Amino acid sequence: MAEGPTINTIAERAGVSIASVSRVLNGLPTRQETVRKVLAAAEELGYVRNAVARSLKSRRTHQVAFAMADIGNPVYLAMVRQIQPVLKAAGYRLVLHSTDAIVADEIDVLHSLGERYVDGLIMSPLRVTNEHLKMIATARAPVVIIGSVPEGTRVDNVRADSRTGVRLAIDHLYELGRRRIGFVNGPLDTVPGAARAAAYGEALKERGLPYDEEIVEVGDFYRAEGARAARALLDRAPGVDALMCANDLIALGALDVLRAAGLRVPEDVAVVGMDDTDLAAASWPSLTSVSLGSAERGKAAAELLLDRLNDMDSQPRVVTVAPRLVIRASTAGEAAVLGVRGETSGETVNIPLQSKGGTP
Amino acid sequence: MAEGPTINTIAERAGVSIASVSRVLNGLPTRQETVRKVLAAAEELGYVRNAVARSLKSRRTHQVAFAMADIGNPVYLAMVRQIQPVLKAAGYRLVLHSTDAIVADEIDVLHSLGERYVDGLIMSPLRVTNEHLKMIATARAPVVIIGSVPEGTRVDNVRADSRTGVRLAIDHLYELGRRRIGFVNGPLDTVPGAARAAAYGEALKERGLPYDEEIVEVGDFYRAEGARAARALLDRAPGVDALMCANDLIALGALDVLRAAGLRVPEDVAVVGMDDTDLAAASWPSLTSVSLGSAERGKAAAELLLDRLNDMDSQPRVVTVAPRLVIRASTAGEAAVLGVRGETSGETVNIPLQSKGGTP
DNA sequence: GCCAGCACCGTAAACGTTTACAGCGAAAGT
DNA sequence: ACTTTCGCTGTAAACGTTTACGGTGCTGGC
Structure with missing residues (x-):
């Protein structure tokens, strides 16, 4: 771990000035003889x-930061998986921040942009406060937000379309003959929680189903809380024949509860998750899930940021990624899954296959 | 995005010198009046x-790099999940590198330590070549290796114990009455592949079972390859009553194949994975898996690195993490899983619950 | 009244680059 | 032969900090 050589050391040894060394190393026009000496x-x-x-x-670090709410959530990992190669190809390194969805921590990350250790930031906040907006407006480096921000906010922005996503799921359940479709949501003061609650109400109305608050429960976006909420809902309203869950982790919790209660999935209760994470494909039974395009959103965010870094003055852009429904056993039964597998060999099964590499 | 203020700007406005500003900002003893002016x-x-x-x-960046073979593999993510908070608590940022297990890329990461943009590196190479060892020996910043290195290599090092891990699995299968236990491995020129192959042979011998190369197949450490290898093995030797898989992704592939072949798991064929990733708990049927302590290894690596950063001269240390077997439905059937869930409320089910936060 | 001691502060150098500018020798134009 | 041009190179400043060193003005002791 000796003190490494600098351009001074090289200059001395090659008998030239440090300016020449720098020029050679940066490929600027230099006499052949000098190039040779310096490189040697x-x-x-x-x-x-x-x-x-x-x-x-x-004034460029060639580093970019990604701040996510929770590094343990597969959604963010799907994003990292896409962001990393895009940045790497453009010569940037990725710095990770896990904020645990704590507003103060997120503000801190935004603030630390002033330290100039990164050239830009991709952030995916669960809640967007005024403080967020103020910091984003005055940030000393470009920011891309994954998630919705208020109309008119001047910031590059990648959005999912939960509204359409929820509707796809409710329509699917309706077509399967389900009429009492419960909803297990995350906190209403989060951006996705609020959006999904609204979307659920609308989708029911479109289908002419009544909104019944007895079959709606709010928990949090992780498995144990999903289980708790699902249990409460089932205790209160045993007659539900489907559960729409606001993300996959909640849905996995719901599956745990249903299994423990001796209810069959999907015969007694169909279950739909959201985000279509790896866990959905691997779960037991495999989970029908609304993909909100986490991978695409990550990729889009990285590309928006790179564009911004190359042109600081263009108008902020908004990219919206379309959702799609991935049907698996938790609504359509095992037969359907085998059917899908046979035909498309595809989507439902292949998602985790992206994984390369092994285990040390 | 205006040019930000520097200590010069502050010095000017406060009417003091930049040295005083620096002293104030670093909390060095200064007159109260000066402190006030500078802070204002x-x-x-x-x-x-x-x-x-x-x-x-x-000469400190307060950044640490983690280089993994593949950011898509849940094993590395389990590590990142542990590494990140440990580093964060110590005031370090985490920079991520995904090398796709390409040796040249890994060497490149090692080489780039000379750029001094990080204070240290945690690396988890799949293959350890002489070039790796040479670069590690001459690296300009401390390195911690996750995975085995040759005896006598002077480097901080965290190891799994695949040998014991495989034995736990084989013993478990033996006790369930399985006698024809196939083995689906990853590439033999990788460190884990080689170790697991050796361990499989030994474990069979200990139990007095014959080694039969007909029921051993080598593929690669991901799902599609696992499926391919499992299919080849089953075609060749339909009589196997258990499959030991060298990681969870391979095991998931094997489950796909068994399901398609109409074989019941575990009644006809029991399946064991390795690494105990989130996918194992969520899979269908849930997967018995040997935990090699990815989380613990990540944590240990981060701690070794922090210790090293605080004391560059102490002897390199080796930490070995003990494996354990997590029994689920793919060997013990659904009843056993429900049983475990009831009793310990625990391990098998809780692992994914660490996940907090939600979805944007 | 003089000097020592002290608390505080400013000047300047350093970290390792990049780059504007000027200098220099040789080839080329008048 | 004298300037102009040109290609190459060196000097030095700059990026924004931290910090060694010396200076200043004050207090207190003789």
């Missing part, structure tokens, strides 16, 4: 350019 | 310290 010296010394000094001068 | 100026200007300049001077 650099090679002998095992020189590696100091990225920190370079960043100080060039 | 900093506040008014919305000053944020430039991390790059600070790093250049202090």
Whole structure:
């Protein structure tokens, strides 16, 4: 771990000035003889350019941050999986922040953009407060938000369409003959929670089903809370024949509860999740889920950010990713799943196959 | 995105020198009046310290890199989940690299340590070549390796114990009365592949079972390849009554194949995976899996690295994490799973519950 | 009244780059 | 032969911090 060589060391050994060394290393026009000497010296010394000094001068770190609510949630991981290669291809490194959905932590990340250790930020906040908006407006580096922001906010923005997503699910359940469709949601003060609640109400209305608050329960976006909420709902209203869940983790919790209660899925109760994470494809029974395009959103966000880094002055853009319904056993039964597998060999089964590499 | 204030701006406005500003901002003893003026100026200007300049001077970036073979593999994500909070608590940021298990890319990451944009590196290579070892020995920043390295390599090192892990699984299958236990492995030129192959042979011998290469198949560590390999094995040797799989993704592939072949799991063929990822708990049927302690290994690696950063001269350490067998439906049937769930409320079900946060 | 001691502060150098600018020698134009 | 041009190179400043060192003005002791 000896002190490494710098361009000074090279300059000395090659008998030239540091300016020449820098020019050679950056491929600027230089006499052939000088190039040779410098490269030889650099090679002998095992020189590696100091990225920190370079960043100080060039005001570019070639790093980008991604701030997510929870690194344990597969949704964010699906995003990271897409963001990373896009950035890598453009020569950027990815710095990860897990904020645990704590507003203060998110504000802190935004604030720390001023430290200039990254060139830009992709953030996916669960709640968007005024403080968020103020910080985004004055941020010292470009920001891309994954998730909805108030109309008129000047920021590059990638959105899902929960409304359509929920409708796809409710329509599917309706067509299967389900009429008492319960809803297990996450907190209403989160952006997705609020959007999905509204969408559920609308979708019922479109189908002429009554809104019954007895079969709606609010918990939180993780498995244990999903289980708790589903249990409460079932105790109160044993007659539900379907459960729409606001994400896959909630749906997995609901499956646990239904299994423990001796109810069959989907014969007695059909279950739909949301986000279409790896867990949906692998669950037991496999979970019908509304894909909100996490992968596509991650990719889009990375691309928006790269564009922004190349052109600071263009208008902010909004990208909306279309949802789609991935039908599996928890609504259509095992037969349907086998059918799907046979035909399309595809989507439902292949998603986790992206995974390469092994285990150390 | 205006040019931000620097300590010069503050010094000017507060009517003091930049040295005083720096002292105040770093909490060094200063007259009360000066402190007040500087802090007021900093506040008014919305000053944020430039991390790059600070790093250049202090030779510390407070960043740490984690290089994994594949960001899509849940094993590495389990590690990231543990590494991140440990580093965050110590004031470090996490930079992610996905090398796709390409040796050249891994060497490149090691090489780039010379750029000094991170203070240290955690790496989990699938294959360890001489080039790896050479680069590690001469690296310009401390490195922690997750995975086995040759005896005598001077590097902080966290290992799993595949040998014991495989034995746990084989013993379990033996006790269930299985006698023809097939093995679906990953590439033999990888560290885990080689270790697991050796362990499988030993475990059979201990139980007095013959080694039969007809029921051993080598594929790769992901689902599609696992499925391919399992299919080949079953075609060749229809009589197997259990499949030991070298990781969970392979096991999921095997489950796909068994289901398609109309074989019941575990009645006809019991299946064991390895790594105990989230997917194992969620799969269909839920998958008995050998946990090699990915989470613990990630945590241990982060702690080793932090210790090393605080003391560059101490002896390298090796931490070995003990494996354990998590029994689920793919060997013990559904009853057993319900049983376990009732009793311990625990391990088998709780693992994915760590997940907090929701979906944007 | 003089000097030592002290608390505080400013000047300047340093970290390792990039780059504007000027200098220099040689080839080319008048 | 004298300038102009040109290609190449070196000097030095700059990026925004931290910090060693010396200076200043004050207090207190003799």
